[in-house]
Amino acid sequence: MIIGVPKEIKNNENRVGMTPAGVAELVKRGHTVLIQATAGSNSGFTDEAYQAVGAHIVPTIEEVYARAEMIVKVKEPIHPEYPLIRPGQVVFTYFHFAADRELTEAMLASGAICIAYETVELPDRSLPLLVPMSEVAGRMSVQEGARFLEKPQGGKGKLLGGVPGVRPARVLILGGGVVGTNAAQMAAGMGAEVMICDINLARLRYLSEVLPKNVKTLYSSTHNIRMELPTIDLVIGSVLIPGDKAPHLITRDMLSLMQPGTVLVDVAIDQGGCFETSHPTTHSEPTYLVDGIVHYAVANIPGAVPFTSTMALTNATLPYTLALADKGWQKACQDDKALALGVNIAAGKVTYKAVADVFGY
Numbered sequence: 001m002i003i004g005v006p007k008e009i010k011n012n013e014n015r016v017g018m019t020p021a022g023v024a025e026l027v028k029r030g031h032t033v034l035i036q037a038t039a040g041s042n043s044g045f046t047d048e049a050y051q052a053v054g055a056h057i058v059p060t061i062e063e064v065y066a067r068a069e070m071i072v073k074v075k076e077p078i079h080p081e082y083p084l085i086r087p088g089q090v091v092f093t094y095f096h097f098a099a100d101r102e103l104t105e106a107m108l109a110s111g112a113i114c115i116a117y118e119t120v121e122l123p124d125r126s127l128p129l130l131v132p133m134s135e136v137a138g139r140m141s142v143q144e145g146a147r148f149l150e151k152p153q154g155g156k157g158k159l160l161g162g163v164p165g166v167r168p169a170r171v172l173i174l175g176g177g178v179v180g181t182n183a184a185q186m187a188a189g190m191g192a193e194v195m196i197c198d199i200n201l202a203r204l205r206y207l208s209e210v211l212p213k214n215v216k217t218l219y220s221s222t223h224n225i226r227m228e229l230p231t232i233d234l235v236i237g238s239v240l241i242p243g244d245k246a247p248h249l250i251t252r253d254m255l256s257l258m259q260p261g262t263v264l265v266d267v268a269i270d271q272g273g274c275f276e277t278s279h280p281t282t283h284s285e286p287t288y289l290v291d292g293i294v295h296y297a298v299a300n301i302p303g304a305v306p307f308t309s310t311m312a313l314t315n316a317t318l319p320y321t322l323a324l325a326d327k328g329w330q331k332a333c334q335d336d337k338a339l340a341l342g343v344n345i346a347a348g349k350v351t352y353k354a355v356a357d358v359f360g361y
Contacts, residue, residue: 001031001032001069001070001324001325001326001328002031002032002033002034002067002068002069002070003026003031003032003033003034003068003069003070003071003072003321003325004033004034004036004058004064004065004067004068004070004071004072005017005018005023005033005034005035005036005039005064005071005072005073006036006039006061006064006065006071006073006081007036007037007038007039007061008039008073008074008075008303009061009078009080009081010075010078010300010303011282011283011284012282012283012284012300012303012304013074013075013300013303014042014043014303014304014306015042015043015074015075015300015302015303015306015309015310015313016039016040016042016043016045016074016306016310017039017072017073017074017093017314018033018035018072018314018317018318018321019040019043019045019310019311019314020040020045020049020050020052020053020055021053021314022314022317022318022321023035023050023053023054023055024053024054025318025322026321026322026325027053027054027055029322029325029326031325032056033050033054033055033056034055034056034058034063034064034067034068035047035050035055035056035057035058036057036058036059036060036061036063036064037057037058037059040310042306043306043307043309043310044306044307045310061081061084062084065081065084065085065086065089066084066086068089069089069090070089070090070091070092070324070325070329071085071089071090071091071092071093072092072093072317072321073091073092073093073094074093074094074303074310074313075093075094075300075303076093076094076095076096076100076103077091077093077103077106077107079102079106082106082110085107085110085112086110086111086112087110087111087112087347088111088112088113088347089110089112089113090112090113090115090324090329091107091112091113091114091115092115092117092317092320092321092324093116093117094116094117094118094133094270095107095114095116095117095118095344096116096118096270096271097114097116097344097345097352097355097358098244098245098271098272098354098355098358099245099269099270099271099272101359104345104350104355104359107345108345108348108349108350109348111347111348112345113329113343113345113346113347114343114344114345114346115324115329115339115342115343115344116342116343116344116352117129117130117317117342118130118242118270119242119341119342119344119352120320120338120339120341120342121242121338121341121342122338123337123338127242128316128338129313129316129317129320129342130178130240131178131316132309132312132313132315132316133302133309133312133313134177134178134179134182135178135179135182135312136301136302136305136308136309136312137179137182137267137301137302138178138179138180138181138182138183138185138186138236138238138267139182139183139185139186140301140302140304140305141179141183141186141236141238141265141267141301142160142171142183142186142187142190142192142234142236143186144265144286144296144298144301145160145171145234145236145263145265145296146159146160146169146190146234148263148265148286148287148294148296149169149233149234149261149263151261153287153294154261154287154289154294155261155262155263155294156233156259156260156261156262157261158233160187160190160191160192160234161190161191161192162191167193168191168192168193169192169193169233169234170192170193170194170195170231170232170233170234171183171187171192171193171194171195171232171233171234171235171236172195172197172225172228172229172232172234172235172236173187173194173195173196173197173235173236173238174197174220174225174235174236174237174238174239174249174250174274175197175198175220175237175238175239175240175268175274176196176197176198176200176203176204176207176217177198177238177239177240179236179238179240179267180196180198180236180238181196181207181211183236183238183267184196184207184211184215185211185212187215187234187236188211188212188214188215189212191214192214192234193214194211194214194215194216195215195216195217195218195228195232196211196215196216196217196218197217197218197219197220197224197225198217198219198220199219199220199221201219204217204218204219205217220249222249225249225250225254226254226257229250229254229257229258230257230258230259232258232262233259233262233263234262234263234265235250235262235263235264235265235275236265236267237249237250237264237265237266237267237268237273237274237275237278238267238268238274239268239274240268240271241271241354242354244271244354244355244357244358245271245272245358246268246271246272246273246274247274248273248274248275248276249274249275250264250274250275250276250277251276252276252277252290252291255277255290255291255292255293256291258293260292260293261292261293261294262293262294263293263294263296264278264293264294264295264296265296265297266278266295266296266297267301269281269297269298269299270299270300273297275295275297277290277293277295278295278297279297280297280298280299281295281296281297281298281299282298282299283298283300283303283304286298320332320336320339320342323335323336323339324339329343
């Protein structure tokens with residue numbers, strides 16, 4: 001099979017779809033890999049490193065799409081890429097269709113086979129291709145939240161961990177999954193007072209056992225969240241419903257409960273965001289204010305640490321990429337039900353129920 005890896009063109013997206021190590025595995029199995037020139041440069045991987053393991057360096061994104069039978073990316077295609085995608089071409093990447101009608105309609109019109117990393121789901125309900133980026137995003141959410149709590153960045157001017165004699169900042173984490181757990185670990189490690197919420201009592205019991213003692217658990221309800229907001233300094237939204245839009249756990253009227261300079265970090269923005277006042281931002285303009293509350297809603301948080309993110313992502317995606325290349329997408333999906341759940345659109349049809357429900361297909 002001919003596999004193409006284009007350079008990401010989304011704002012400040014520095015990751016690349018495959019490392020040289022991943023390319024080497026595909027080449028070893030007899031596949032052809034096309035890497036767009038400089039695609040890996042921002043992640044620390046040179047064209048020479050790809051050539052050394054057998055990749056072909058291609059000068060333009062147009063040529064990558066024109067020649068490849070399967071495209072392996074990081075982020076969803078954006079408008080300039082839509083006309084480059086061909087009927088029957090497999091596109092393997094993060095899509096987050098439920099948050100983007102235009103993208104969904106464009107991919108339906110393309111006739112491509114769209115396999116979304118974020119809905120590949122194992123029998124235990126875990127999401128193996130979302131986990132590595134959720135780990136990165138969860139850890140970075142605290143790092144970024146701490147930065148925007150600084151006064152020059154619009155925050156309250158609080159040091160997340162405080163100092164002896166001065167109370168640390170209070171952090172509220174909505175969602176006890178991979179993002180929330182990693183965020184709690186980071187915030188606790190920096191010395192903050194942390195409250196993590198979830199609706200799953202078994203999960204809360206587990207988190208109570210494994211997280212540091214400066215992390216408390218709270219059942220997630222509108223009432224409980226409202227009670228916490230007046231004294232919270234940083235809120236991290238990390239709620240995920242696989243393939244579906246995120247619920248709005250903090251509504252516009254709830255902003256009035258918070259003190260000016262409170263920071264909201266919406267890690268769920270790829271799925272529409274879990275704050276009603278969220279809209280996607282970029283690394284170049286990461287924040288905006290609503291009613292005095294700082295909103296950080298960068299849609300590709302891990303793109304800021306591309307070396308770590310690309311390595312972690314390829315570690316997870318490579319077994320599935322190899323299966324798709326070796327067997328073709330239909331046989332690979334027949335053999336692996338987890339991968340089959342990744343197929344969101346095929347030949348002009350929506351094949352993932354949550355996406356169909358959101359848009360009425």
